[in-house]
Amino acid sequence: MNAPAQPRFTLERQRQIVAALDKLLPAGCVLFNEEDTRPYECDGLSAYRQLPMVVALPQNEAQVIDILKTCRDLQVPIVPRGAGTGLSGGAMPIADGVVVSTAKFNKIIKLDPYARTAIVQPGVRNLAISEASAPHGLYYAPDPSSQIACTIGGNVAENSGGVHCLKYGLTVHNVLRVRMITIDGDVVELGGGALDAPGLDLLAVFIGSEGMLGIVTEVTVKLVPKPQLARVIMASFDDVVKGGDAVANVIAAGIIPAGLEMMDKTSSRMVEPFVKAGYDTDAAAILLCESDGMPEEVEEEIARMTEVLKASGATAIAVSQNEAERLKFWSGRKNAFPAAGRISPDYYCMDGTIPRKHLAQVLVRITEMESKYGLRCANVFHAGDGNLHPLILFDANQPGEFERAEAFGADILELCVEVGGTITGEHGVGIEKINSMCVQFSPAEREAFFSVKRAFDTAFLLNPDKAIPSLHRCAEYGKMHVKRGQLKFAELERF
Numbered sequence: 450m451n452a453p454a455q456p457r458f459t460l461e462r463q464r465q466i467v468a469a470l471d472k473l474l475p476a477g478c479v480l481f482n483e484e485d486t487r488p489y490e491c492d493g494l495s496a497y498r499q500l501p502m503v504v505a506l507p508q509n510e511a512q513v514i515d516i517l518k519t520c521r522d523l524q525v526p527i528v529p530r531g532a533g534t535g536l537s538g539g540a541m542p543i544a545d546g547v548v549v550s551t552a553k554f555n556k557i558i559k560l561d562p563y564a565r566t567a568i569v570q571p572g573v574r575n576l577a578i579s580e581a582s583a584p585h586g587l588y589y590a591p592d593p594s595s596q597i598a599c600t601i602g603g604n605v606a607e608n609s610g611g612v613h614c615l616k617y618g619l620t621v622h623n624v625l626r627v628r629m630i631t632i633d634g635d636v637v638e639l640g641g642g643a644l645d646a647p648g649l650d651l652l653a654v655f656i657g658s659e660g661m662l663g664i665v666t667e668v669t670v671k672l673v674p675k676p677q678l679a680r681v682i683m684a685s686f687d688d689v690v691k692g693g694d695a696v697a698n699v700i701a702a703g704i705i706p707a708g709l710e711m712m713d714k715t716s717s718r719m720v721e722p723f724v725k726a727g728y729d730t731d732a733a734a735i736l737l738c739e740s741d742g743m744p745e746e747v748e749e750e751i752a753r754m755t756e757v758l759k760a761s762g763a764t765a766i767a768v769s770q771n772e773a774e775r776l777k778f779w780s781g782r783k784n785a786f787p788a789a790g791r792i793s794p795d796y797y798c799m800d801g802t803i804p805r806k807h808l809a810q811v812l813v814r815i816t817e818m819e820s821k822y823g824l825r826c827a828n829v830f831h832a833g834d835g836n837l838h839p840l841i842l843f844d845a846n847q848p849g850e851f852e853r854a855e856a857f858g859a860d861i862l863e864l865c866v867e868v869g870g871t872i873t874g875e876h877g878v879g880i881e882k883i884n885s886m887c888v889q890f891s892p893a894e895r896e897a898f899f900s901v902k903r904a905f906d907t908a909f910l911l912n913p914d915k916a917i918p919s920l921h922r923c924a925e926y927g928k929m930h931v932k933r934g935q936l937k938f939a940e941l942e943r944f
Contacts, residue, residue, distance in 0.1 A: 458502045458545040466503050466525055466547065473515040478553075480504040489548050492533045492540040493595075494881055496797070496851060501528070501542030508553045510630070510666045517664065518634040520547055526910050527632075529660035531571065531603030534595040536798050537879030539607065539659045539915055549664060551602050557581050558667065565672040566625065566642065571602025571665040575609075578670060587672040590617035593875070594783050602665045608657030610875040612708045612782060613739075615833035617673065619875065621656045628667035629655065632906045642669065654901065659877050660912040662905040676741035679707065680751055681778050684758045685732035685765040689713060689816075692734030693809030695761035696832040699738065700805060702757050704750060708739040709833030710782050713812070716827040716840070717781065720788040726781040729765055736763075736832065737782060739775075785829045786840065793825070793842035797854040801862050803835045803870035814864055815839055822857040824850070836874035837865070863888050878916040886916070887923035895920070 463481060470479045480486050481503050490498040507513045520527050526546035533540055542548050554570035557578070561567070562585035567578055575596040579588035592611035593599055599609065605627060610619045617623070626640040640652035655662055686692035692711055699709060712720075712735045717728040728735055736758065740750040755766055769775035781788075789796040803811055812828060819826050827840040841857050843850040862872040862885040872878070872885045886895070898917045902909065918926070 462545070463502050466523065469519050469523065470503065470505055470516065470547070473519065474505060474507060474512055478506040478508065480506070486542075486548075489530065489533070489542060489550070492530075492535040492538060492879075494536050494538045494541070494879070496795075496845070497538045497541055497880060499542045499544055501548040502545055504548045504550060506550050506553055510636070513549070513630050513664055513666055514634040514636070516547070516549060517630055517632055521632050521634070521908060521910060524908065524910070526913050527664075528912050529602075529606070529664045531600040531606065532574070532595075532598050533603075534593075534599040535603060535607055535877060535879065536800065537607075537873075537877045537881040539877050539879035539912070540603075541880060543913070551600070551665070554602070554666065555600075560585075560672075562587060562672075564642070565674075566669055567672055568667060568669050569601055570667060571605070572600050575599050575601060575604060578672075582672050583675070585672075586675050588675050589623065589670055590614075590673050591620050591623055594786060601668050601670065605656050605665055605668060606658065606660050607875065607877040610831065610834075610836065612710055612737075612779065612831065614831065614836075614875075615709055616705050616707045616741075621653055623671045624652070624656060624668060625671055626667075626669035627652060627655055627665055629663035629665050631663045632908060632910055636666075637663065640669070657877070659879065659916050661902055661916060662911065664911075676707075676743075676747075678744045678747045679739060679741035679772075679775060680747055681708070681737055681739040681769045681775050682751060682754055682758065683727070683767045683769075683778050684736045684738065684763040685729040686734045686736070686762060687732065687764050688762070689734045689812045690809040691762040692736055693812055693832075695736060695758055695763065696808055697805045698757050698761050699754060700833065702753065704754055704757070706738050706750070706754065706833060707741040708737065708779075709831075710737040711735070711808075711828070711830040711832035712737075712782060712785065713828040715792075715825060716785055716829050719792045719827060720781040720785050723788045723791060724777070724780040724784055726777045727767070728781055732764065737778060739779075782829065785827070786838075789827060789840050789842065794844045794846065795842070795851075795854075796827075797841040797843065797851075797858055798876075799837065799839045799841065799858045799861050800874050800876035801837050801865035801870060801872055802874040803837065803865050803868050805832070805835045807868040807870075808832060808835065811837070811864060811868060815861060818857055818860055821860075822853045824853055824857055826857070831874070834874075835870065837861070859885055880915055883916065883918045883922070884926045886918045887926045892920055892923070895923075
């Protein structure tokens with residue numbers, strides 16, 4: 450699937466940009482031949498692809514500043530890029546733009562075990578921070594499934610989470626300071642080394658802004674002590690409604706597990722032959738509930754969660770007896786996305802968030818949608834915080850299947866909004882969900898988003914046409930969605 454049509458560049462324009470960037474960067478750091486730019490044509494959402502005009506690979510902050518000033522003066526759009534593991538098309542290039550990759554910013558500048566902080570460049574891998582901190586008994590808590598490859602700069606852009614974000618929070622809760630460069634080449638530091646910083650809290654605005662406000666050059670993250678013990682419960686349920694209700698019951702009991710994840714039968718069956726984690730492949734749903742901390746508190750919490758799960762209708766319960774078994778239980782959840790390739794040529798990973806009390810209701814509705822669209826869906830959830838990751842299975846070689854998968858996904862996101870949730874959790878909006886933003890936010894709210902962007906990027910050159918839909922786009926999207934004889938967003942027709 451190609452990207453939506455975009456304005457193309459002329460060879461003369463490309464030569465002008467390459468010549469300007471060649472003056473700023475070392476040899477080999479400006480890419481423009483197709484065979485060199487092809488690896489940058491998409492992020493993890495590979496259904497949408499677009500070759501960039503130019504790719505720039507700066508090696509230091511001064512070069513980033515020069516690139517931004519030059520692109521501003523030449524009115525060239527810029528797409529910042531980390532490792533390209535994002536799943537919403539946020540790093541997809543613009544045809545007449547420059548991709549600025551932070552891959553060469555891969556140094557851990559300072560690790561302070563006493564302050565429990567690390568200052569890192571944006572190209573440092575998420576897992577590398579924990580690996581460097583391990584000798585001090587510390588680690589970096591946010592753990593996306595792609596943590597072996599994703600970078601901290603990309604995590605900041607998307608406000609990434611992970612299976613332990615229920616207890617330890619998202620990226621925004623674990624970053625103290627960001628050093629970034631604006632489109633005008635100004636160096637701005639948001640946040641600070643302390644728990645609070647003077648002035649407006651622009652750090653929280655910047656984290657999750659998907660590369661639309663500036664380019665990160667340095668991040669200060671919080672480190673947390675590695676728990677003395679961690680154990681995980683694997684509970685099986687013969688009904689997805691019981692499994693969904695069990696999640697709400699655990700939280701209602703006043704328990705905040707380190708992780709609380711849910712997988713349906715389709716998910717466990719596709720991953721179990723790969724990881725051999727001991728999943729009950731006949732169960733309609735499996736919950737993974739982890740407790741960590743001091744041995745005494747872990748044992749108490751495991752006992753309390755076991756009691757709640759049994760009362761909620763669990764048909765089988767297993768508790769990890771050692772660290773190797775705990776990691777094996779988690780391995781299935783961590784490998785659920787790639788394991789989809791075992792049962793389907795392609796999959797479309799959605800990302801929405803709902804109130805926990807509606808988990809069961811939403812699971813039932815998604816099952817009904819499978820019949821509506823004639824496609825299977827494997828459900829993998831950060832159940833504890835209501836973050837859904839339905840994997841819609843399809844075959845891109847079959848005409849019309851990807852379009853049905855897109856419509857299926859949009860329907861799921863509308864369902865999330867309907868039950869009081871939101872269209873995203875940790876994957877961002879990018880290009881994938883830009884139409885769905887029209888479902889959730891009013892014209893006035895979207896204009897407020899644009900006002901924030903203007904404050905940082907008046908020329909709208911940083912990752913333009915991503916994340917925030919225009920009034921015109923929403924009007925067109927509304928015209929496409931007629932239900933029960935009525936147009937959605939009919940109020941937009943008067944504009």
